[in-house]
Amino acid sequence: MVVKIKRQINDKLIEICEKGFPNEVCGVLIGKKNKEIFIIDDYYICENLNKERSIDRYELNPIDYIKAEDRAKKSNASIIGIYHSHPNHPAIASETDKMFAWPDMAYLIYSIYDGKLKNLISWQIDESEDVFAQINTELIDE
Numbered sequence: 001m002v003v004k005i006k007r008q009i010n011d012k013l014i015e016i017c018e019k020g021f022p023n024e025v026c027g028v029l030i031g032k033k034n035k036e037i038f039i040i041d042d043y044y045i046c047e048n049l050n051k052e053r054s055i056d057r058y059e060l061n062p063i064d065y066i067k068a069e070d071r072a073k074k075s076n077a078s079i080i081g082i083y084h085s086h087p088n089h090p091a092i093a094s095e096t097d098k099m100f101a102w103p104d105m106a107y108l109i110y111s112i113y114d115g116k117l118k119n120l121i122s123w124q125i126d127e128s129e130d131v132f133a134q135i136n137t138e139l140i141d142e
Contacts, residue, residue: 004039017083023054028064029082039080090111091109
């Protein structure tokens with residue numbers, strides 16, 4: 001499995017995650033999935049509804065998710081993943097992330113330390129093993 005994301009989209013997501021620090025930010029990834037490849041060419045910012053633990057949890061606003069679905073349909077694409085940040089924490093998928101993960105979706109976690117990107121790791125749930133499996137991430141130029 002591999003995630004291919006346009007460099008300009010990734011740069012924008014980094015900016016969003018850095019600006020959201022010290023809270024977790026979240027949103028959806030829009031594009032196409034072809035067998036073993038997630039091709040991300042758009043995103044939609046979603047409000048984090050978890051106000052009580054926003055430094056270490058996120059909850060996508062379902063209204064934003066519906067708006068993202070509409071946006072994806074207009075460009076003949078689909079929601080193929082979720083992005084969120086881990087403020088002052090590694091880009092390792094947590095047990096909470098795993099518990100709420102959907103199959104056939106890519107999960108991009110941006111580790112943000114003191115307001116700056118440390119790294120990005122992409123994940124996908126492996127239901128047969130009940131684990132989050134790390135998948136490769138490739139930046140692509142248009």
